[in-house]
Structure formats: C-alpha cells, structure tokens
Amino acid sequence: MTDDALQLRPVAEDDLPVLERFLSEPQATGPFQWLGWSDPGRWRRRWAHDGLLSDEGGQLMVVTSADRLGFVAWRRVTASRSSYCWNIGAQLLPEARGRGVGTQAQRLLTRYLFAYTPVVRLEADTETGNIAEQRALEKTGFIREGVLRSFVFRDGQWRDVVRYSLLRDEVARDKRPAW
Secondary structure (H helix, E strand, O other): OOOOOOEEEEOOHHHHHHHHHHHHOHHHHOOOOOOOOOOOOHHHHHHHHHOOEEOOEEEEEEEOOOOEEEEEEEEEEEEEOOEEEEEEEEEEOHHHOOOOHHHHHHHHHHHHHHHHOOOOEEEEEEEOOOHHHHHHHHHHOOEEEEEEEEEEEEOOEEEEEEEEEEEHHHOOOOOOOOO
16 A cells, blocks of 8 residues: 555446455455355446446545555435435455555545535444444544444344444534545
C-alpha cells in the first residue's frame, strides 16, 4: 500500500478480478465475511448491467493512486412505504487491513451518501466478535444500537451481530469532497 491519499471511485472493468477474489478466496475476505462459495460471475453481470451503481445500492473501489485496496458498498433498506435508509459495509484485501483504511473508506462513503442521497440514516452491521470493525464504525461516528441475535449464518452456525447507525444531523459539515 502506498501513502497516497485514499479515494473512492466507481468500479472499472479491470477492477472486477479484485472483486472476484472476495468470492473465490476465503483468505481474501477475512474470518468474518467468508459465507461460502458464491456465483463467480455475479460481479461481472452486475457491472455490465449497471456499473455496480443503482437506486438500490452500489459498490465503489477503495484505492490510492497505485493500489486497489477493496471496496465499500451500500444497499437500500426499506423502513416504510415512504422511507428508506442505507446499510453500508466495507471489504478490504488482507494487505490493507489494520492500517485505518476501513475507517477512512467508511468515512468517505458516509460523506458521499449524505451528500448525494436524501437519506437521514445509515446503518451498519458486524458480527459481535469483529472488534476491529466495531472500532472502525465508532471512529467514523456510528452509534451502537444493540445486538441482533442469530442474524447471520456463517461457518455452520448462526451468529449475533451488532447494529450501528449514523444520522445525517450527527455528521459534522465537512466541505471537502467525499470521494
């Protein structure tokens, strides 16, 4: 990883092999994200359809000028007939973890979503054992709301997750570009 400024950008076709690693290499996802083998063509089909950016959610690459480090994602969660929020997440390659990249990437994504979508609430979930992700979310400004019991099935058992949220009004007004 270089010391260049971290950025988010749309996924390009030559980024797809990086995303495909998360579906084909258990060690690439880390201990909390490997949910079993998945459709290896899924990223390519979605990219061809909408560039991995739609009204229902999206993915952006986490990069420096020289390195692809992973991606951030968001998906629509319907709260009622007239409202929704985004559930966000980040997935980094092993060489990018433990350096504050996840915190910075989620901070950029948060600013981006509040700048370009009308939502008032962002959510994020992580397994109770994923202390590093909990710290990253808290450093980003997310507030722990509680534990959702038996929410994710991974590695033969149901696991509890911690739900976090961040409201538009809780974000400091930062005039720097979010990308």
